[in-house]
Amino acid sequence: xxxxxxxxxxxxxxxxxxxxxxxxxxxxxxxxxxxxxxxxxxxxxxxxxxxxxxxxxxxxxxxxxxxxxxxxxxxxxxxxxxxxxxxxxxxxxxxxxxxxxxxxxxxxxxxxxxxxxxxxxxxxxxxxxxxxxxxxxxxxxxxxxxxxxxxxxxxxxxxxxxxxxxxxxxxxxxxxxxxxxxxxxxxxxxxxxxxxxxxxxxxxxxxxxxxxxxxxxxxxxxxxxxxxxxxxxxxxxxxxxxxxxxxxxxxxxxxxxxxxxxxxxxxxxxxxxxxxxxxxxxxxxxxxxxxxxxxxxxxxxxxxxxxxxxxxxxxxxxxxxxxxxxxxxxxxxxxxxxxxxxxxxxxxxxxxxxxxxxxxxx
Amino acid sequence: xxxxxxxxxxxxxxxxxxxxxxxxxxxxxxxxxxxxxxxxxxxxxxxxxxxxxxxxxxxxxxxxxxxxxxxxxxxxxxxxxxxxxxxxxxxxxxxxxxxxxxxxxxxxxxxxxxxxxxxxxxxxxxxxxxxxxxxxxxxxxxxxxxxxxxxxxxxxxxxxxxxxxxxxxxxxxxxxxxxxxxxxxxxxxxxxxxxxxxxxxxxxxxxxxxxxxxxxxxxxxxxxxxxxxxxxxxxxxxxxxxxxxxxxxxxxxxxxxxxxxxxxxxxxxxxxxxxxxxxxxxxxxxxxxxxxxxxxxxxxxxxxxxxxxxxxxxxxxxxxxxxxxxxxxxxxxxxxxxxxxxxxxxxxxxxxxxxxxxxxxx
DNA sequence: CTGTTAGCGCCTTCAT
DNA sequence: ATGAAGGCGCTAACAG
Numbered sequence: 133x134x135x136x137x138x139x140x141x142x143x144x145x146x147x148x149x150x151x152x153x154x155x156x157x158x159x160x161x162x163x164x165x166x167x168x169x170x171x172x173x174x175x176x177x178x179x180x181x182x183x184x185x186x187x188x189x190x191x192x193x194x195x196x197x198x199x200x201x202x203x204x205x206x207x208x209x210x211x212x213x214x215x216x217x218x219x220x221x222x223x224x225x226x227x228x229x230x231x232x233x234x235x236x237x238x239x240x241x242x243x244x245x246x247x248x249x250x251x252x253x254x255x256x257x258x259x260x261x262x263x264x265x266x267x268x269x270x271x272x273x274x275x276x277x278x279x280x281x282x283x284x285x286x287x288x289x290x291x292x293x294x295x296x297x298x299x300x301x302x303x304x305x306x307x308x309x310x311x312x313x314x315x316x317x318x319x320x321x322x323x324x325x326x327x328x329x330x331x332x333x334x335x336x337x338x339x340x341x342x343x344x345x346x347x348x349x350x351x352x353x354x355x356x357x358x359x360x361x362x363x364x365x366x367x368x369x370x371x372x373x374x375x376x377x378x379x380x381x382x383x384x385x386x387x388x389x390x391x392x393x394x395x396x397x398x399x400x401x402x403x404x405x406x407x408x409x410x411x412x413x414x415x416x417x418x419x420x421x422x423x424x425x426x427x428x429x430x431x432x433x434x435x436x437x438x439x440x441x442x443x444x445x446x447x448x449x450x451x452x453x454x455x456x457x458x459x460x461x462x463x464x465x466x467x468x469x470x471x472x473x474x475x476x477x478x479x480x481x482x483x484x485x486x487x488x489x490x491x492x493x494x
Numbered sequence: 495x496x497x498x499x500x501x502x503x504x505x506x507x508x509x510x511x512x513x514x515x516x517x518x519x520x521x522x523x524x525x526x527x528x529x530x531x532x533x534x535x536x537x538x539x540x541x542x543x544x545x546x547x548x549x550x551x552x553x554x555x556x557x558x559x560x561x562x563x564x565x566x567x568x569x570x571x572x573x574x575x576x577x578x579x580x581x582x583x584x585x586x587x588x589x590x591x592x593x594x595x596x597x598x599x600x601x602x603x604x605x606x607x608x609x610x611x612x613x614x615x616x617x618x619x620x621x622x623x624x625x626x627x628x629x630x631x632x633x634x635x636x637x638x639x640x641x642x643x644x645x646x647x648x649x650x651x652x653x654x655x656x657x658x659x660x661x662x663x664x665x666x667x668x669x670x671x672x673x674x675x676x677x678x679x680x681x682x683x684x685x686x687x688x689x690x691x692x693x694x695x696x697x698x699x700x701x702x703x704x705x706x707x708x709x710x711x712x713x714x715x716x717x718x719x720x721x722x723x724x725x726x727x728x729x730x731x732x733x734x735x736x737x738x739x740x741x742x743x744x745x746x747x748x749x750x751x752x753x754x755x756x757x758x759x760x761x762x763x764x765x766x767x768x769x770x771x772x773x774x775x776x777x778x779x780x781x782x783x784x785x786x787x788x789x790x791x792x793x794x795x796x797x798x799x800x801x802x803x804x805x806x807x808x809x810x811x812x813x814x815x816x817x818x819x820x821x822x823x824x825x826x827x828x829x830x831x832x833x834x835x836x837x838x839x840x841x842x843x844x845x846x847x848x849x850x851x852x853x854x855x856x
Numbered sequence: 857c858t859g860t861t862a863g864c865g866c867c868t869t870c871a872t
Numbered sequence: 873a874t875g876a877a878g879g880c881g882c883t884a885a886c887a888g
Contacts, residue, residue, distance in 0.1 A: 144642075144865090146864095146865060146866085147865070147866065147867095148865085148866095156874075156875085157874065157875045157876075158865095158866080158867095158875090158876095159866095159867080159868080159874075159875060159876080159877095160873085160874060160875075162866070162867055162868090163867095163873090163874085166867080170873075171873075171874085172873060172874090175873085175874080187638075187641065189614065189617055189618050189642065190618050190865090190866085191559070191618075191620070191864085191865050191866070192555075192618050192619045192620055193554075193555045193556075193558040193559040193564065193620055193864085193865080193866090194555075194559050194864070194865035194866040194867085194880090195865080195866055195867075196555040196866095196880095197553070197555040197556050197559055197864090197865080197866075197867095197879095197880050197881065197882090198865080198866045198867045198868080198879080198880050199866080199867060199868085199880085200880075202555065211584065212574070212580045212581070212583055212584040212587070213577070213580060213581055213584050213799075215575070215577060215580070218574045218575060218577070218580040219574070219575055221574055222573065222574035222575050222601060225574070225599070225600065225601060226601060229600055229612075229615070234598050234600075234615070234616075234619055235598065235599070236596050236597065236598045237587070237597070237599075238587065238591055238596075239584060239587060239588060250591075252551065253591070253596070254596075255551050256551050256552050256553075256554050257554045257596055258553070258554055258555055276549075276551075279549065280506075280551065364782070365782055365783070365785070365786050369786075391782075394783065394786050395786070397786075398786050401788060420726070420727055420753075421727070421756065421783055423727070424727050424731075424756050424757070424759075424760050426763060426788055506881090508880095508881055508882085509881070509882065509883095510881085510882095518858075518859085519858065519859045519860075520859090520881090520882080520883090521858075521859065521860080521861095521882095521883075521884090522857085522858060522859075524882065524883055524884095525857090525858085525883090528883080532857075533857075533858085534857060534858090537857085537858080552881090552882085553880090553881050553882070555880085555881080555882090556864090556880070556881035556882040556883085557881080557882055557883075558864095558882095559863095559864050559865065559866090559880090559881085559882075559883095560863080560864050560881080560882045560883045560884080561864085561882080561883060561884080562864075
């Protein structure tokens with residue numbers, strides 16, 4: 133009951149097969165596929181029937197080769213294991229596929245040299261555009277893209293001087309929000325648990341935004357301790373340990389990610405430090421878990437899914453057209469929950485004691 | 495300084511251009527690219543230099559069209575916003591790209607009709623294999639893949655009778671582990687917060703494994719309440735509410751996902767139910783957060799990244815060869831942490847009181 | 857080891 | 873509105 137063709141390579145059904153069965157020319161089938169309304173009723177119906185009968189599936193390589201349009205978008209992100217990036221990719225992919233675009237993605241592990249290689253591969257695959265994270269990239273990566281006429285979109289950041297489109301938010305300003313919140317609560321001694329800033333403009337901007345804002349408000353630079361840590365809960369906890377050991381007066385902690393904040397909370401629990409009575413904590417990202425920590429985490433909300441969707445919109449609209457550089461700023465907001473409060477009396481007293489000790493020693 | 499070609503479509507550099515500059519035939523360049531060792535030193539060097547000089551980037555559509563090998567793998571998962579799937583995709587993509595394969599993925603939102611459409615698209619794109627989640631699929635999806643000679647791998651589940659390769663774990667057995675743990679601790683009244691079981695064999699198998707095991711151990715079916723909820727923390731919390739209202743005697747709760755367990759913990763906190771003194775909770779997935787809830791969550795560890803890597807290994811090895819069906823079982827283990835203990839005295843008393851009430855009423 | 861030739865399946869003029 | 877013809881860039885098969 134099965135013919136030899138089951139065992140050998142089953143010659144795929146081509147547009148010509150459909151045309152033959154439908155009694156028309158291949159070109160007409162192609163038209164039906166690409167400009168449905170350009171084929172009149174009778175022929176159109178015959179073609180549709182033939183397609184269904186033969187289970188015709190179009191060969192995208194041939195289409196891409198001939199038309200020079202791949203409908204393929206590439207994305208290179210640091211890692212997918214980070215919910216915030218997964219969300220962006222999720223939004224991007226969903227919106228893209230609604231318009232017939234496919235998404236192909238790679239992870240760079242925060243390494244911009246790896247990123248360059250991935251970009252090469254994606255260009256080779258025919259990606260019409262590449263979505264990147266952040267604005268810090270090897271210049272040869274950008275050159276490659278420009279030279280090949282591949283559009284490039286940077287997300288999660290904004291850079292006025294960038295030679296590519298940015299769809300993101302103001303990390304500096306977002307960190308300012310956290311600083312303002314904490315200082316207006318009356319805190320005087322701060323720590324920041326930052327992500328690794330090397331080659332990471334988002335992490336860096338957040339540190340700058342936090343520190344600059346505090347300093348502007350009159351906080352001595354010496355009263356701000358900054359510890360860097362990879363975005364891993366365990367690392368957040370140990371960064372919190374370091375910060376507290378470095379300056380026990382700290383009553384306000386800003387974390388570059390909710391992941392780090394969860395670690396910070398764990399460390400507070402271990403040391404029986406009460407949050408927010410003894411120490412206030414502000415996170416970043418507004419992950420799902422942020423509303424369910426104990427107490428619930430005050431954090432900066434980042435519209436990750438919307439960012440993916442906006443990026444898709446831009447790519448779809450702008451698709452084969454002129455590729456002028458644009459800048460889309462998404463808004464971040466601070467979500468006040470349970471980890472922030474005015475510094476407690478106990479800590480104020482301890483803090484004063486510490487200050488006296490410190491100023492007495494040199 | 496710029497020629498007209500900057501404004502118009504920049505004719506891409508082809509293999510022929512490289513060949514001309516290197517002083518050899520196009521086929522030789524192709525060989526150098528695909529079987530580097532098949533080209534002798536002098537020519538090879540000339541080719542490499544020409545490639546670098548011209549910034550040649552190979553056109554993958556043409557390659558795929560001609561060679562009938564796309565080196566493209568498709569994956570269709572329920573959602574990326576779920577860390578467990580994101581991890582699998584992450585592992586899959588990393589391992590695949592090490593071998594020159596690209597991954598293209600879509601999300602189905604747990605809808606197997608959407609899944610079929612995605613599969614069509616991926617086949618059209620030339621995917622050599624499709625990675626699916628679970629074993630419950632439209633038969634036309636599988637037919638499409640078989641007929642087109644596209645390999646198909648189901649992950650997260652195992653099915654002996656499946657007509658495709660399974661690389662996953664035994665969900666039924668995993669749930670048994672949880673049941674055994676809880677019953678051996680002395681619990682008598684159980685709840686399960688399950689994922690939505692409709693069209694989801696994993697969620698279903700977990701319910702069956704949990705309930706069957708308890709019943710085998712002599713627990714009356716009436717002492718097991720099962721509530722379904724989407725994998726969202728807030729839903730986990732409200733499912734916990736329902737479960738507790740349905741049967742206040744419950745002292746042991748098994749959750750089909752750590753996400754639901756976090757919700758359950760939140761609800762316990764709200765009701766001042768002590769975990770694990772009053773109620774024990776077992777999760778599923780062993781997400782990063784599981785080790786940092788308060789108390790840390792006892793849970794079933796699922797090797798999501800390893801599953802992605804194993805899938806990639808299978809696809810790479812088996813690539814153009816025979817596509818015989820295989821079955822790779824990964825091991826799950828229970829990770830004992832702080833949310834499980836023997837039922838506390840207080841609850842035992844309450845529970846007995848309840849039981850008397852119940853048995854007295856009918 | 858290298859060159860020559862042909863054609864993968866499709867889309868896109870151009871002609872009707 | 874439809875048909876005919878050519879070629880996108882590459883690699884496989886065959887010579888040499």
